[in-house]
Amino acid sequence: MTNFSNKKFISFLHSNKKFLIFILLMSVFRSAVADWYSVPTGSMKPTIQEGDRIIVNKIAYDVRLPFTDVSLLSITTPKRGEIVVFESKAAELRLVKRVIGLPGDVVEMNNEVIKVNGKPLSYKIVDKLINKTNSQNITTSIEKIGNIEHHININNTASNRLSNFLPVTVPSGHYLVLGDNRRHSADSRVYGFVPHQELRGKATAIAFSIDYNNYYIPRSDRLLQDIYGI
Numbered sequence: 001m002t003n004f005s006n007k008k009f010i011s012f013l014h015s016n017k018k019f020l021i022f023i024l025l026m027s028v029f030r031s032a033v034a035d036w037y038s039v040p041t042g043s044m045k046p047t048i049q050e051g052d053r054i055i056v057n058k059i060a061y062d063v064r065l066p067f068t069d070v071s072l073l074s075i076t077t078p079k080r081g082e083i084v085v086f087e088s089k090a091a092e093l094r095l096v097k098r099v100i101g102l103p104g105d106v107v108e109m110n111n112e113v114i115k116v117n118g119k120p121l122s123y124k125i126v127d128k129l130i131n132k133t134n135s136q137n138i139t140t141s142i143e144k145i146g147n148i149e150h151h152i153n154i155n156n157t158a159s160n161r162l163s164n165f166l167p168v169t170v171p172s173g174h175y176l177v178l179g180d181n182r183r184h185s186a187d188s189r190v191y192g193f194v195p196h197q198e199l200r201g202k203a204t205a206i207a208f209s210i211d212y213n214n215y216y217i218p219r220s221d222r223l224l225q226d227i228y229g230i
Contacts, residue, residue, distance in 0.1 A: 027066075027067075028066045028067075031058075031066040031067050032058060032059070032063070032064055032065070032066040032067075033058055033059055034055065034056060034057055034058055034059075034201075035055075035056050035058060035201075036053045036054060036055050036056065036207045037053065037054055037056055037085060037094070037096070038051075038052070038053050039051070039052045039053075039054060039096060042181055042184060043096075043097075043179035043180075043181050043184055043185035043186070043187070044083070044096055044097070044098070044179050044180045044181060044185070045153050045180065045181040045184075046140060046151045046153055046180065046181075047083070047098075047150055047151060047180045047227055048083075048096065048180075048203075048206070048227060049209065049222070050212055051209050051210040051211055051212050051219070052206045052208075052209045052222060053206065053207045053208050053209065053210075054085075054096065054203045054204075054205070054206055054207065054227070055203070055204050055205045055206070055207050056085050056200065056201040056202065056203055056204070057201050057202045057204050058200060058201040059075065059201075060075070060076070060078075060201055060202035061074070061075055061076055061077060061078060061196075061199055061201070061202065062074050062075060062199070063075065069087075069197065071197070077102070077196070078099045078102070078175060078199070078202070079099070079102075079146060079148075080099055080100065080101075080102060080116070080145045080146040080148070081098065081099065081145040081146045081147070081148030081150065082098070082099050082148070082202055083096060083097070083098050083099075083202065083203040083227060084096070084097065084098075084099055084175070084177065084194075084199055084200075084201070084202055084203065085199070085200045085201050085202075085203055086177075086194055086198040086199045086200055087198050087200055088191055088194070088198060089198065090191040090192055091186065091190075091191045094200070095177075095187075096203060097177035097178060097179055097185070097187050097188075097194075098150070098177060098178055098179070098180060099175050099176075099177055100114060100116070100145065100175075100176050100177060100178050100188075101116060101168075101170040101175060101176030101188075102170060102175060103170050103171065103172045103173060103174060103175070104169070104170060104172070105117055105169070105170045105176070106118070106167050106168070106169050106170075107167070107168055107170065107176050108165060108166060108167040108168070109163065109164055109165050110164055111163055111164065112154055112163050112182060114143075114145075114178075115167075116145070121143055121144060121145050122143070122144045123141045123142065123143055123144075124141060124142045125139060125140070125141045126140055126141060126142055126151070127139070127140040128140075136155060136157055137155070137156040137157045138153055138154065138155050138156070139153070139154045139156060140152070140153055140154075141154070142230060148228060149230050150180065150228070150230070151180065151230070152180045152181070152182055153180065153181045153182065153184075154182055154183060155181075155183045155184060158183040158184060159183065160183065162182070162183060162185075162189045162190075163182070163183065165189060170193060171193055173195060173196050174193035174194060174195055174196065175188075175193060175194045175196070176188045176193055176194075177194050203227060204227070204228075205224060205225060205226055205227055206222050206223075206224070206225040206227060207223075207224065208222065208223050208224075209222035209223070
């Protein structure tokens with residue numbers, strides 16, 4: 001019986017060799033080179049919305065041994081303003097946030113305004129939305145950090161408990177990250193600095209997006225959308 005089962009298994013391998021090799025190579029590619037992830041929350045709105053599937057470059061910062069967290073080669077480090085994906089041990093979740101502070105930076109926030117090394121980031125208000133139905137008052141601004149301009153949301157009716165923090169120095173090998181939806185994001189203000197070894201890649205674009213509130217219909221305006229363009 002055992003010999004018969006072994007022969008059937010070997011026959012199956014021979015018959016599906018090309019397909020199995022394809023699956024293996026695809027798994028290696030998704031594990032070590034590039035992948036896409038779904039975004040279940042609105043912590044990065046308006047840049048990334050619930051239902052977006054983001055493309056992640058997994059070799060942007062490190063080349064890792066497939067199916068492990070072992071770094072084989074360090075390529076570079078994140079820049080201010082880049083959006084990173086990381087496996088947070090503190091949160092016990094995979095998170096997507098924007099890098100604000102690099103190792104050695106002194107970062108502070110006062111009434112939503114961020115200072116990096118004593119210099120405030122520039123802000124320009126582009127929209128104010130008052131929704132009487134759900135009593136929300138949202139201000140959308142353009143924030144510039146480094147060479148990257150991006151939108152942020154401030155929900156003025158939400159708690160402002162995360163709107164301020166005193167100057168902190170980012171430790172070596174760590175990053176300070178924030179969500180673009182500033183009053184609705186659990187980030188470094190909650191979980192602390194992000195160690196480099198937790199990084200899994202750089203978010204580069206939106207592959208496609210599903211509208212959870214509209215029968216899961218794809219959003220045509222978010223297909224292959226750049227997340228670094230205003």
